[in-house]
Amino acid sequence: MKPFAYVRPGSVAEAAEAFAARPGARYLGGGTNLVDLMKLGVEEPGALVDLTRLPLDAVEEVPGGALRVGALVRNSDLAAHPLVRERYPALSQALLAGASGQLRNAATTGGNLLQRTRCPYFQDVSKPCNKRTPGSGCGALEGVNRDHAVLGWSEQCVATHPSDMAVALAALDARVELYGASGVRTVEAAEFHRLPGEQPQRDTVLRPGELITGVLLPAATAGLPSRYRKARDRASYAFALASVAAVLQVTDGVVEHAGIAFGALAHRPWRARRAEEALLGAAPTAAAFERAVDLELSAARPLRDNAYKVPLARALALDVLTRLAPPAATA
């Protein structure tokens, strides 16, 4: 870790200015991933712009019934928030399925979205990684790739996004609120992260200097039945082998709304739009769920060590959807 400058701006605008003024600057949130990566030599910031004291730490209802979550709301506080638990149970469940109590107390909403892959080749600066060092190659493609992507990967990168929270946000139609040189904009949570393509070094659609100011949870999915389920190598404190978040609205015996996203299968939370389309207007039967999920996962291209992810994700999705559907429907 090289010596770096440190600034603590008093406002979002000051933060963006401070960032722009310092080459190699990084924004600091809870630090649970950034400091980790700095110790590994993966991140070598010239300056840290500390956002943690900006007034972005509230969860508040906005007119129209949406919920606005400040970027600096800690993961533990977001998971415990009564309105989140009541209206977006999948989000609370996803947060609580991730990391540990200590990490959730420090990690922020914005930082959780911006955490980097835990691919061991990305984390080891002595090995090739196109995400860390574009053009150096991908160590995982022919290496140990049990934890890697089965969907949407490229020859450049087979890493997965590690967040649980982001999977729930994608399924719930959340939007990410950004502030940058060109002003304020929002992006769908499901489109915030990218697929690797030819530019695996870019995890998200963030523009240089842009920062996350908050997440908007829409009124449309508020209060709908939603769930998150994750499979992992030990009972707690482990990244997902595969996970799924789903929200399902059944009206008059047919699916009126479905939001489904997979975690740990791709470079981003994988919004299962083909499955959702297949379900819309259909009766929520076991057969319909199987057809929809299989349609989505037919695009999977497993690597040498991770073929298990496809049946695992399938089983998780069917389990979650079945539990979300009215009991009579799947009987």
Place this chain on the structure above:
Amino acid sequence: MTGQHTPAGATASHATASDVTLRVNGKPYTLTVDHRRTLLDLLREDLDLPGAKKGCDHGQCGACTVLLGGRRVNSCLLLAVSLDGCDVTTVEGLSGDGEELHPLQRAFQERDAFQCGYCTPGQICSALGMLAEAAAGHPSHVTDPAAPADRPVRLDRPEIRERLSGNLCRCGAYPRIVEAVEDVIP
């Protein structure tokens, strides 16, 4: 962690060290810290408080757990420079000025809730933070999602285990740690 502080800001923008003031176990300290210094290294190397342990230095073991403003955190992942004005409690600060052990420390001793002792300060600080979280109604991965949000969570063994899972113990003292925590649940 709230409130506005004068930014180390524009005037000192190229400095790689800054002055910070922290309260640790009730005592104020002002130090000039290398920006790279973590809270864990500040405690261990600057203040000679080795209770918080360096097991992994990456937030993967929990041995460095301390209470920051009463909340449990991994001190290995917090940069000291960012904590100006904060209040830190380490295992050394639990028993107060007297010789008396904190009831949880006593319970760990009586239950034989450790062997090598290296994870113990982190387990104890984590458990204290966890008890406060449960009392405040914070759910865990194993809490019934339908449980009311405004009531304390009753801590049965699955709850304690899930909530303490951020603290590894390689000696396998887990069953005894759970008993020790149960001993101090009000």
Place this chain on the structure above:
Amino acid sequence: MADTTTAPPSAPERREGPLKVTGSARYAAEHPSPGRLFARPVPATVARGRVTGVDVRAALETPGVVTVLTHENAPRLGEGDDPTLAVLQDDRVPHRGWFVALVVAETPEAARAGAAAVRVDCAEEPHDVILIPGHPSAYVPEEANAGHPGLRRHGDPDRALTSAAVAVDVRYRVPPLHNHPMEPHASSAHWDGERLTVHTSSQGTTVVRAVLAGLFGLPRERISVLAEHVGGGFGSKGTPRPDVVLATMASVVTRRPVTVVLPRRFLPQVVGHRAPTLHRVRLGAGRDGRLTGLVHEVATHTSRVKEFVEQAAVPSRVMYAAPNSLTVHRVVPLDVPTPSWMRAPGEAPGMYALESAMDELAGALGMDPVELRIVNEPRTEPDSGRPFSSRHLVDCLREGARRFGWDGRDPRPRSRAEGPLLIGTGVAAATYPVLVQPSTAVAHALPDGTFLVEINATDIGTGARTVLAGIAADALGVPPERVRAEVGRSDLPPASLAGGSSGTASWGWAVHEACVGLAGRLSGHAGPLPAEGLTARSDTRGKADAESPYARHAFGAVFAEVAVDTVTGEIRVRRLLGVYAAGRILNARTARSQFTGGLTMGLGMALTEGSTVDAAFGDFAERDLAAYHVPVHADVPDIEAHWIEEDDPHLNPMGSKGIGEIGIVGTPAALGNAVHHATGVRFRELPLTPDRVLRGLTEAGAH
């Protein structure tokens, strides 16, 4: 029969406990002294080759860096027995992660930055790191770890197997495993020109001192090595590791105190690991279940630095009566990090294979697995023919079955379900040899009526101080509160290391003898004690290491209940219970913790822990505690550890057997057997992670 309920046992509490729960116990890196430096090693980034150049200019320009040591400028070390300690002595890179430089700096941050700035150029050579069955370089070693013969044969096992009424022929695989004690390997050394003082995280500082004396050409009297508190070791700190050599080197060069703490991610490559083992077990039996033939073949790897052979076929020489047997090890030297001891080397993986195969045989015979073990109880140790000093495996099995509620179990696989969960139970036996080493001790009677026992034992978390004070108090006939035990310093009377479950037996023997001698002197002494008190010494050489006519082992039985989630393949342990016959238990409180800790590590070996050698890069893919899954609280249920009161006069004056390792033995097989009972699918490769379980369920059409 010792009962353990939820109440703590009444035995004395850990003496160092108050220091540990308040954070005042100091470990190896926690001894600050003025001018202390921090050093960080630089690992090689090729799997095999030669260092062709080390560019240290940028590192030396890094603020705070004091010096950089490489093979070109590091002090030359004397000849030693352990080639893994010959760091920075030449240009060879025998495996990825081998240390090629050491950056010494004023702060840990500067050392880290300096290490990142060192440029090492290597000429890379082709490497081979993957253990495969039938590897062309495999050979049968003369000896495996702990001096066991590489091969033993009795009768005609092939014929016995061919003609057996019932036979199983099965293969199992145990991956590389990492010790990962919570305290990483760390040493602080200070050479002041006259004396070398070292704080190190070690399982035995007598050995550390001897090794440093040899490597640095110093008389032992000028070296003090201290290990007052040690944050676990599980074998990986049994002998010195590179950290203590590097810290000493740096202090010799700088004449300042130097601390080296190995980063967690470096440990898998440089402190030893449990080598992977590939097992083929063939069992032949009559319809009555009696074994007629037993063949246990083990393939494993070692490094090209030194030969270490995990003696995984050895427990098959101890367990069951089989007139025809073959137990053999084949080892392949590869360009991998050097394997070493990890809790119950040999027994832990070997008994996973043997006890899983016994379960498979019980299934083939339609026989209860507890009864199958009982009918194969040998009258003497099968391999040596020596009588057992005590055994009581049958008692452990019966007592465990009673406590666990084994009777009435439906033996049919896949006979219990709760919604998507399949429930099953399993059993396995455990064994671990009785090892004991010579040690010396001094006992003092002080004028104030208290006693002091001195011995360079090491407390790695076992409660050595507490147990030794108890042994001394027993021998002296005084309450333990009046006895102080000083341990953990090389200037105390030399003693053996805390390894091989031999500590308490070895140290306790010496303490007992010294105290018996002291009691004799006290009984012959009239009037008040002189100011310097009375002293007695002991040395158990010739006794502790005398050949015994008996086969001496501890035994145990492990029972487990698991729930297997058919949706995800996730396994949760519901119950885990061990019953042990381990001689006299000297402190029920600390003993229970040792058994429980072993059972927990066995749970990890069965379900969560596994490492992968990366064929392309040559190191382990799982190098940190996020990727290598040590069990967490949520994985571990209420674990019960019980023991049989065993009176064995052929051990040592206390009548104790070692208890530090047997807890891990048998546990993986008990859990694996329970998973088979739950699912009807036999998994033969550890760990039983969701990917494997789900695949197995799917292939069996059970998903």
